[in-house]
Amino acid sequence: MIVLRDEKRIYRLGRLAQVLSMAGLAVLVGGLLLIFISDSPSVFLFQLLALVVGYGFSQVGLHYAHRYLRRPRMDQKLDEAVGAVARRDGRLYHYLLPASHVLLLPSGVFVLVAKFQNGRITAEGDTWRQTGLGMRRFFGRENLGNPSREAEAQVAKMKAYIAANAPAAAEAPLWPVIVFTAEKIDSLEIKESRIPAVHASKLSKLLRQQTINLKPLPRAEYDALRAAFDAPAAHLIEETIDVTPAAE
Structure with a gap:
């Protein structure tokens, strides 16, 4: 990868x-x-x-x-979390595109919305709550916000970016996934959410389920996406890191 x-x-x-x-x-x-x-x-x-x-x-x-600053950073956790599903042909972009974390696979594009919060996370539709923190909620915490709206906003930005920079791939599949990267999370309960949400440890499984029955994009569409995504990283291409997760 x-x-x-x-x-x-x-x-x-x-x-x-x-x-x-x-x-x-x-x-x-x-x-x-x-x-x-x-x-x-x-x-x-x-x-x-x-x-x-x-x-x-x-x-x-x-x-x-x-x-x-926090270690491991969210982008580093995502490197590990995408797993074997992206081992051969995945390209993962951090802080280079309109969405912070974007995974390009032969079958389409995943916008990964990383969240570091822990405790008990629940969602019913588009209503999110974070509980179970006790006194910790008063010290060095950041509110969970609304990950669903955040994901929708990032997807909209990516659609606009693709339409402007890779019009041949404007109809390519684009999926948002909310990923919680905290090492330990008490619970994650998602009901009737339009956007899937998983702990990082289960991201690879979700990606596999999403893509297992999909055909690869037409070569012209994939090449257009790759060129558009690589363009902001032109200064990094020669220093590219090949991260190959161990087989699951």
Whole structure:
């Protein structure tokens, strides 16, 4: 399997996460100290401003840290998770296309929406909930959000990208999959969701089920997709990493 990832972006946004987190902490501490070093009648307003700015910096830093600093990163977990189904002809693109993680197979394209959250994850239709965190929900957490809407938005971006850059393959199959990459997750219960969601350990099985009865794309369509997906990674092609998972 060929894996292409924007390492420079990962490094840059990882550093940004560190800077924003430290800046947020500094602003919060500074706001706390204002009451001891200032006798201005407006000190409360300055403290409130410091709280808002510091919290904002910290949250943005946390957002980037979860994606670009935590080990193993989500993209690294996906490398392992796609498994033998992509071993021969898969091409996995990280942070190079309008969707963060895209898997190109001879039979079509998968948009992998990676989520790091753990606990008890439930979905009924398009309503998602994360419970079972206890006090952990107050420390260094990021809300689950709505993975279904996130997946739909990424698919729409990929469709637009393909239509503009590989019009010959505009009708190629495009499937979204929500993938939870946390090492341990208490439970994942999905009911009547339009978009499949699995733990990373079961991704390979799902991909196999989705593609086992599909015919390969016409060669012209596949080549058009590959050329369009490779274009943003032209600077990486000569340094391509061939990741070949062990047979299951």
